[in-house]
Amino acid sequence: MANASDEFRLASSGIDHEGRLPRKYTGEGQGAKKDISPPLEWYNVPNGTKTLALVAEDIDAPDPDGPLVPWTVWVVINIPPTLKGLPEGFSGKQEEMGGDYANIKEGNNDFKVPGWRCPTMPSTGHRFEFKLYALDNEIDLGHKVTKEKLLEAIDGHVLGEAVLVAIY
Template identity: 85%
Template structure:
């Protein structure tokens, strides 16, 4: 049986001790402190992993007919498995050349734009699910990366999943 400290896991220093996502990471933050992607750290990536991919969804988003539909906030692919995390405000940073982050690609969210996009919440208490996939092979999704294309491409290539849920 694996020890919990050996488990592939995802964490964020930006989420408070009650598991809440602060306002600055949403569209309801103040000015420049609005819509910033939260910092993420991960631990115990499977040794065989060739790449990591991240999907963040509001799993309590509702459509007008009240059926629950996950709303995609962020899709990130081609994360080198040797990285230990993504810094706060990583999304949308243009100058990644020559760095460990150079290969990372941000896909389109459900607002049809690349990067972190947290919509204005119609009500409090929404759960945001951050899911990090460890993959046994590199994936190429072309120029337009979406959650749907990613999930289709990684079928059969997932070595592990690390999940973090925050409440807003």
């Protein structure tokens, strides 16, 4: 039985001690302090992991026609398991950062644009779920990466999942 310190987990130094996502990570930030992707750190990646993939969603997004439908704000694939996290403001900067970051690919969010995009909220209290998947093989989703394509491709290849929920 693994104890808590051994479990595959996801954390963020950017989320405050109350579990809140600060404004600068959303569309409500000001100027350059707006739509910055939050820093993420992970621990205890499962043995045998070849690549990591991340999906971040607003799980309290209301659908005008009825039930809550998760709204995808970030999809990231091809994260080398040797990395310990993604720095603040990583979205859109892979090529500048180079090295282990260079082959990471950002997929399209539900705004149909690649990268991190956190909407301006009509109300507060939305939960944002960050889910990191440890995968046993590399995945090639072609040119256009989406959450749906990712989830289909990783079926049967997930060695572990780490989840972090922040409240906005």
